[in-house]
Amino acid sequence: MSLTNEQAESILAPLMKKYLDALNTSNWKQVENFYHVNSVMIEKGKSCMFGNQAIVDSFKGMGADFGKYEVQISNSRYEGVGDFVNIHTDFSFVTEKQGTLSGKFTQIWKKEDGKYAILHDQFEL
Template identity: 35%
Template sequence: MEAFKKFTDEFGVAKFKRSNEVFCGCECCLCLSCDITLETPKKGKQSAKAFHIWKKEDGKWKLYHDEYAIAGQ
């Protein structure tokens, strides 16, 4: 939760728009990569790349890895 607070302090409340989504996976694992456009009150429009890995544990999907790279940062 600390990471979300730091993000909000730096960028403000952001609107996210995903594009170029690519999914792959199997019964126990799912990967997502996509481009993101952020619209923020403090930094304006930003472009980013995202990569997520989800794992199924005890029948429930849990976020295992969450990675963002904001262009130009």
């Protein structure tokens, strides 16, 4: 069953707000819980990580490189089908040490056991 873009947005936008809040406040346990245990994070053309713990560890490491940071999203598009909802969005990564970095990301969230979690997270700077 396909979802309308509005239905997908109504599911995912509130989760995205909580995810970004957790990320921007370094609430690592909460960030880890947003990722499926078998999740992957791909930096397009550069690298890939497997598993929610490895992904959270990479976010923790960014603090050393960037200092304090805040992720903001814009121009978001939502889609969904069955137990999957997706977001395609632009983002700004405002950092203390390296200024503002911009890029795009796509996340695929999967509903499992009544809860949505990020299964695939792909970005490019």
